[in-house]
Amino acid sequence: MTNQNVVVPEATPAITVAAAAKPPVLFPYPPPRGGGASAAAAIRKKHLSQVELGESWTNAWLESMKTSSPIHAKVAASAAAVPIIEREQNEHSAWIVRHPSALSKFEQLMKATKGKQIVMFLDYDGTLSPIVDDPDSAFMSDAMRAAVKEVAGCFPTAIVSGRCRSKLFDFVKLTELYYAGSHGMDIEVRKGTKYTKKKKTVLFQPASEFLPMIKKVHKALSKKTKPIPGAKLENNKFCVSVHFRCVDEKNWRVLLEQVWLVLKEYPMLRITPGRKVLEIRPIIKWDKGSALQFLLDSLGFADSKNVLPVYIGDDLTDEDAFKVLRDRGRGIGILVSEFPKETNASYFLRRPSEVMEFLLRLVEWKRLSLEDGLE
Numbered sequence: 001m002t003n004q005n006v007v008v009p010e011a012t013p014a015i016t017v018a019a020a021a022k023p024p025v026l027f028p029y030p031p032p033r034g035g036g037a038s039a040a041a042a043i044r045k046k047h048l049s050q051v052e053l054g055e056s057w058t059n060a061w062l063e064s065m066k067t068s069s070p071i072h073a074k075v076a077a078s079a080a081a082v083p084i085i086e087r088e089q090n091e092h093s094a095w096i097v098r099h100p101s102a103l104s105k106f107e108q109l110m111k112a113t114k115g116k117q118i119v120m121f122l123d124y125d126g127t128l129s130p131i132v133d134d135p136d137s138a139f140m141s142d143a144m145r146a147a148v149k150e151v152a153g154c155f156p157t158a159i160v161s162g163r164c165r166s167k168l169f170d171f172v173k174l175t176e177l178y179y180a181g182s183h184g185m186d187i188e189v190r191k192g193t194k195y196t197k198k199k200k201t202v203l204f205q206p207a208s209e210f211l212p213m214i215k216k217v218h219k220a221l222s223k224k225t226k227p228i229p230g231a232k233l234e235n236n237k238f239c240v241s242v243h244f245r246c247v248d249e250k251n252w253r254v255l256l257e258q259v260w261l262v263l264k265e266y267p268m269l270r271i272t273p274g275r276k277v278l279e280i281r282p283i284i285k286w287d288k289g290s291a292l293q294f295l296l297d298s299l300g301f302a303d304s305k306n307v308l309p310v311y312i313g314d315d316l317t318d319e320d321a322f323k324v325l326r327d328r329g330r331g332i333g334i335l336v337s338e339f340p341k342e343t344n345a346s347y348f349l350r351r352p353s354e355v356m357e358f359l360l361r362l363v364e365w366k367r368l369s370l371e372d373g374l375e
């Protein structure tokens, strides 16, 4: 692997998602009860400080939701002295130098893979299927499914998603893949696949003890968010997704307040932001990056210098996996994005159709190298 494939962004680009990291990712614990105060005073005090806490929490998240929306980023940029078009063009060009297109650099990338075992990691939403308003209708095309199937025939391939594993499988429907659902907290390495000699299917669920808590939170949030038009909850088994894509911006605060009212009782849960979604998940130190490591180990590549993981994803939660690749100094992180974003990935693809093109080129490259006896 050349150094170029593990480029670290040097400066923060224009349309950045950094602001999304600002809100308290770890949910603050409820304040301690007052010592000698009367019960009523203690309750009042607790209530007041929770209201204060709740307000700053809500404000921080509201700000994050706004700044991570491209429309808001453009409005902010237009207030600056340099005309927006010129600014965007300059920033875009600088960003592309740091994160070239994986399609335009395909040949160069493949040279770097020589003699290495590629292992493919694919995110689902926004990577294999286009982003749509209704999460239940985010189907992948038959053409994309066929491309993923071909890739899986050439390389060990895993899907890593925020969705729960069963739903993920319902969408993808390919038995030859490995699946990591709930942001990597629900991993299945099936027995009998082409690449594992495992006699038993391995199931790894590091957050299993949180299952009852997540169920309760989902139930409570369903009730509280029901009156908010457009709000949609998804039970992703070890996490809950609170979708606000279809919520009018004037109701974002109300939505956040309802989330706060439920979550203040659950200090063992945290929130991470996604694309017009708040992902509520256990506080444990486990993410898509950990899932990538776990899958590599399970597939027998724990310390292999000859393995080259390729991870393609579009979301902030995919950054954890990009970071693992960057820290390992080996592997190719590819961000799917129409806009420049702060990222740990080294390359980019604009949209799922480009992801499909990239996958098909990989398959073709593999076929040619087998024909040429290079493998």
Ligand SMILES: O=P(O)(O)OC[C@H]1O[C@H](O[C@H]2O[C@H](CO)[C@@H](O)[C@H](O)[C@H]2O)[C@H](O)[C@@H](O)[C@@H]1O
Pocket: 123, 124, 125, 126, 130, 131, 132, 133, 134, 135, 136, 138, 160, 161, 162, 163, 164, 234, 236, 241, 243, 245, 274, 275, 276, 277, 279, 315, 317
């Ligand atoms: O890790 P991923 O596979 O990218 O899953 C992350 C979340 O993706 C889904 O939500 C996103 O896609 C929806 C359908 O296009 C869209 O409506 C929503 O606004 C996006 O945030 C999924 O519904 C969530 O459960 C996943 O956690």
